Amino acid sequence: MTVISVTLHNEPFNPLALLAGWEASLPGLTGELPAALASFVGRVRGRSTCGAPLAALELEHYPGMTEAQIRRCAHQAGLSHQALALRVAHRVGRAAPGEALVLVAAAADRRGPAQRACSELLETLKHEAPFWKKEWRADGTAIWLQGNTSL
């Protein structure tokens, strides 16, 4: 049984502080501190998809469904890779370049399951959790992104 924790953030969050807090909580959640931990942090780029300076990235989500879908993705990744615990934090609202967009972390008994669970969860949530990104460019124009960047 994988312990899953998901949070959405309307304001900037510090992914490394969240990661440290989550790791500290793991002995209480899983019975002991897991031997392997893998994590990924994604941040807002300084440039738009067409290379223009980016003023901000707006993230829209579907309250309720987004959280439920992330949990479904995490449940599947945990089952597939025997992860002991999974943590997702995701930004919503308007974010500035450099601010954290997403934290995904996986704890497991060995490095392979931790890395694979983290990677699978990140990729599935990018495609299965309803988020939409709107790029606000420095010249005041804006465009909705149609899908994800390449891996």
Next chain:
Amino acid sequence: MKLRVRLFGDLRERAGWAERWLDGSSSPTPRQLWAALATDLGDPPTLPGRIRVAVNQQFAEPSTALSDGDEVAFLPPISGG
């Protein structure tokens, strides 16, 4: 039959609304509901393959039979993470 219809992203902006209760008596599936909404969006009546459907906050087929009170969402291409 009343349906709670929700739009997101560029669909929401183009329609000019995010959520409405609509009469779905003549639109018993999301595909037929889209055809009725397409005029608001200025889109053709055929549901584009890039638009996904959710019924009661779960992904669903466009041919799903809808019931009174269902929440139907049309979702543009997802770009999370």
